[in-house]
Amino acid sequence: MRLTKILWVHLLILAHAALLFAAGPVRAAEPVRQVVQLNRAWTFTLGDPAGAETDDHADRDWQQVNLPHSFSLPYFLGPNFYVGYGWYRRSVVMDQAWRGKRLTLEFDGVFQDAEIYVNGVKAGRHRGGYTGFAIDITRQMRPGSNTVAVRVNNLWNAQLSPRAGEHHFSGGIYRDVRLVATDPVHVAWYGTFVTTPEVSPERASLRIRTEVENTAGTDHAVTLVSRIYTPEGRLLTQETATRAVRAGATEVFDQQPPAIRQPSLWAPGNPALYRLETEVRRDGRVADRYSTTFGIRSIRWTADRGFFLNGQHLYLVGANVHQDHAGWGDAVSHAGARRDIGMLRDAGFNFIRGSHYPHAPAFSRAADELGMLFWSEAPFWGIGGFGGEGNWFASAYPPNPDDRPGFEDSVLAQTAEMIRIHRNHPSIIAWSNGNEYFFSAPETMDAVRAFVRRQVALMRTLDPTRPAATGGVQRGEVDRLGDLAGYNGDGAALPAYLNPGLASLVSEYGSTIASRPGAYEPGWGNLTEPPDQRGSAARYPWRYPWRSGEAIWAGFDHGTIADIDFGKMGMIDYFRIPKRQYYWYRNEYRQVPPPAWPGPGQASQLSLTADKTVIHGTQGHDDVQLLVTVRDAQGRALSNSPDVTLTIERGPGEFPTGRSITFRHDTPVDIRDGQAAIEFRSYYAGKSVIRASSPGLKDALLVIRTEGPDPYIEGKSPLARARPLVKYPALARREPGAAPGNVVINRPTAATSSAPGRPASMANDGDDNTAWQAAAADDHPAWSIDLENIYAVHGVAVLQPGQAALAYTVELSLDRVQWQPLTPAQLQAAQLPPGLRARFVRVRFASPAGAVAALSEVRVLAVPAAEAPPL
Structure with missing residues (x-):
């Protein structure tokens, strides 16, 4: 039986090839792939009305909306947003040309649990708010008008990633939607993968892997034609292959065209993009055409010499970027993403870290076109000071073993979708597995490390051409589990991570809270004088030869579940107007002088x-x-x-x-x-x-x-309704009535000095048996911590090792400029007086006169300021 099947397949291929030869030029059925954008003319309602998926559901009173759209529109910073269900509906008229076609709905992003119905029948579901997906609706569609309904919820889910994160998590269809009509034999969803195994200025080799899917009821012999075009649009090469694709199967065509001579190498100063045109033929006709842009470039990350692009060393100077904009929230246009990237490029940056989830395909495309290097991150994410289960302040990894299999599957699925969707973008130079997931319940950390190994293995399998990075790994012993480590905050200066023996960069530094206009300064002293290099003559002393780069926190203000001011850490504000800090970087990196600052006057x-x-x-x-x-x-x-x-x-x-x-x-x-x-x-x-x-x-x-199409007709075209700001209930961050907790564990620390083997991080690692110790020559020792949020402080406890305790002063600050000392009576009180709010805490010692200052543990009992009772 097996031999007969093999002979039949070969005969089918030979017959198909003979048919192509005898028939001469292939007949093209136009259009072979039809893409219909579906961003306009939806109806929407918050809540979960019964029967909303049916054709005859009354939605006349629903809002008229267009995509991209957010549940919480309009959104202007702040920790509060709508959490619950929302429904979207629209009509789609079946085109006669779609008969016999396979029909899919493609979504670029829905936060975060989406159920798709067509004519009252459930067609599919996707869970995960930052990656796209395709739903086959061929069987549900019918001639004439069809009702597409999408039920969305943004409820926190213990088994769905992310479980935690310092952003906002508004629901909605906040990226594009389109209907795609293809022949049953077609290129699969994001089914091409172009790699460049060998690259030099003289030549570049190519490898093209194309997935051809056959959803027809019969086997077909398929001819795949792959044409490569230069950035100028000239046909460079053409490759053809024929093989059988069985009914219901997907076959991978692996092609290696001739090497390209004198390739135009993609780089920040030369964002050259080639184009792959894929043609699928069956039964003597063109069944599908699919276009893929790609770049020719080489990347190399090294442990001792940093990052190399196209064989040339390049230090990465970057910024972290969230995806939300003033008013529109996460529902950002393609043009908005492009403006963001352009503003950073124009200030002299060459690198973006996508914080902390996969960004839209339009973002990666703009990074390609504008020549910005990009770190793409999966949404495995933690937030410090986590409370109980039930919201995005939870442990990054599930404490409940019953939740772990589902959660791990969620992370791996979104990781795989991220790589599949974005793998052809030359701007992407690393896949990151997440950010600061060491903010997990202590008893889960062994499981966290085991899971990170599993996730990294998947990333390496799906794309061996880019490193599998671990992001924000300055705690938790997780930095060496991948190919590349990103250290946040004090991780840039902790001894354990200085020249760590693997490729690394500073994935976050900075974080100055400022409303526009702010100060004309970098916002982080470590850029020019890090603690371990004080007095260095080097211009940027922390740019060690082995370090690959750095990314400021953050490029732009962003919404956050933390205190509203905590989202104002960008060098560009939420409305996309630069703060003065932006002009400092632009002057520093591109030598463009700042503009004249406006002053008061007689407004006219x-x-x-x-x-x-x-x-x-x-x-x-x-x-x-x-x-x-x-x-x-x-x-x-x-x-x-x-x-x-x-x-x-x-x-x-x-x-x-x-x-x-x-x-x-x-x-x-x-x-x-x-x-x-x-x-x-x-x-x-x-x-x-x-x-x-x-x-x-x-x-x-x-x-x-x-x-464009769809002309506006005065008096007939619907007008946008007024959308007032809504004050949604605050997220419950902790169990009701829970006592203030210790909010310092694993937060970034700094010290005036540290003795060998006694770094500042040992005073807030939760272990009384380890201790920070100042250097013996430090006459004015001090230790400080960034709580990474604004807290109402209820109490501070300072533990010193040994018998001889030194006198010290504890101070609180919101900005590291103004410090408020606590009196001895306040430190001894069971609870501090109300109104003490802080982001930073500092312990300063009196001159030790021969003694050495040390701290075994500092504890700060606090609640988020947003939770504290009003004064």
């Missing part, structure tokens, strides 16, 4: 400008960034910050708040230092007239034109 008028005045397309991929500036009569920019309102007077479009938005100083919708900004979208073609106004000032007008 407003100006309203945009990054461009044309929006291309009506599917929400493009938008414009509006900037309003307060000016005097001569046109000089002022720092005055009166209330300013933007209003759409005529035409299509919307702000996150609807048809108008008002900026008020010291509110979530803020105007500061004389400027305010917001992103404007339009889902209809036409001209939009926008007015900026402020009492007593001359107005400004701006016209934005949207090009």
Whole structure:
């Protein structure tokens, strides 16, 4: 039977090849692959109404929304957002050309549990908020109109990753949706993988692996044609292969075209992109066409000499980037992602760490096109000071053994989806398994390390061309479990991680809380004078020869479940206006002098400008960034910050708040230092007239034109409704009535000095038997800790080893500038007086006069400031 099957397959292939030869040119059925964007014209409601998946469900009272969309629209920073269910519905008309086709819905991201229904029938489900997925709806579709309904929830789930993280977790279909119609024999979802095993300026070898899926009921002989085009669009090479693909199976075609001579190597200064055009033929016709962009470049991470791109050493100078923008939250347009990357590139950065989950395909594509190196991260994530189960303050890894198999499957599934979706992007130079997952219950750490080994093995298997990195691994003995380690915060200076013997970088440094405009400084003294290199003559003394790079925390302000101010650590604010810190880096890295800072004056008028005045397309991929500036009569920019309102007077479009938005100083919708900004979208073609106004000032007008289908018709096209800010209930971070907890374990520490083998981290490792010790020559020893949140402090305990205790002072601070000492009576009290809030705690010792300062453990009992009763 087996021999007969093999002979039949060979005969089928030979017959197919003879048919192609005899028939001459292949007949192309156009279009062979049809992609229909589905971002427009959805209805939406919060809650979980019964029967919402059915055709006849009454949704006339639901909101009219477009994608990308967030449950919590509008969102302007802060720890509170809607948690629960939401439903999306829209109609899809079956095209006659789709008969006999395979139909799939492709989602780029839904947070975080999505159930998809077509005409009342459940077609599929996906769990995981940061990776795309495809749902086959061929059997559910019918001629005429079809109802697509999506039930989404963003409920915390003990078995779903992430269980914790310092961001916000708003629900919604916050990335693109499209319907794809293909022949039953087609290239699988993200089914191409182009690698460049050997790269030099003289030649580059290629390997193309293409997955061809056959969902037909019969076997087919398939011919695959792969054409490579240069960045200029010239056909470079063509490879053809024929093989049988059985019914219901997926076959991988492995092709190795001739080497490319004098390739244009992708790099930050030369973001050259080649194109692979894949053609699938069966039965004498073209069944599918699929396009893949890729770059030719080589990467090498070394333990002793850092990072190399195309054989040349390159120090990575980067920033961490979350995916959310003012008002729109996580629902960011393609243009918004591109602007973010462009702002960092223009300041002289060459590297982005994607914090702390896979970003949208549009983000990776923009990184390719703009020449920005990118670290892509899986959502295995921890947050310090975790409470009990039930929200994103939980242990990163499940304490309950019953939850572990499901959770591990969730992490591995999203890791695999991340790699599959993004693997052809030359900008991506590392896959990271997560961030700071050592913030797990202590009893789970052996299981955490075992799981990290398993995850790293999967990453290496799925893509052996990039290192499997471990992210934020400055604690927990997890940094050596992968190929590349990223150390956050004090991990850059702890002795255990200095020249660690494997490739490494500083994956987070910095973290200065500042509202715009902020100070003209880097925001982190260690950049120019790290603790272990004080007095060094080097310009950047911590850029050791073995270190691959560094990424500031953070590029942009972002939403967070921590205190609202804790999200203001970006060098660019939430509205995408640079703080002065941004200009410090731009001057330092690109030698571009900072602009003149605005000052107070007699405000006379407003100006309203945009990054461009044309929006291309009506599917929400493009938008414009509006900037309003307060000016005097001569046109000089002022720092005055009166209330300013933007209003759409005529035409299509919307702000996150609807048809108008008002900026008020010291509110979530803020105007500061004389400027305010917001992103404007339009889902209809036409001209939009926008007015900026402020009492007593001359107005400004701006016209934005949207090009594309779906024309705006005055009086008929629906207008965006007003969306007021909603104050959602705060997340319950701990068990009700729980006592203040010790919030220092594994937090970043610093000290004026450390004796060999006695680093500062030993005073907050939870072990009374280990101790930080100052160097013998340190005449003014001090130890400090960053609590990485703003806390209401209830008590501080200081433990010193040995019998001879030294006198010390404990101080609290919010900014490392102003310090508030605690009195001896306060330290001895069972509870500190209310109102003591801190992010930093410092212990300073009196001159020891021959004695050596040491701390075996410091404990800070506190609750998050957002949880504390109002004063």
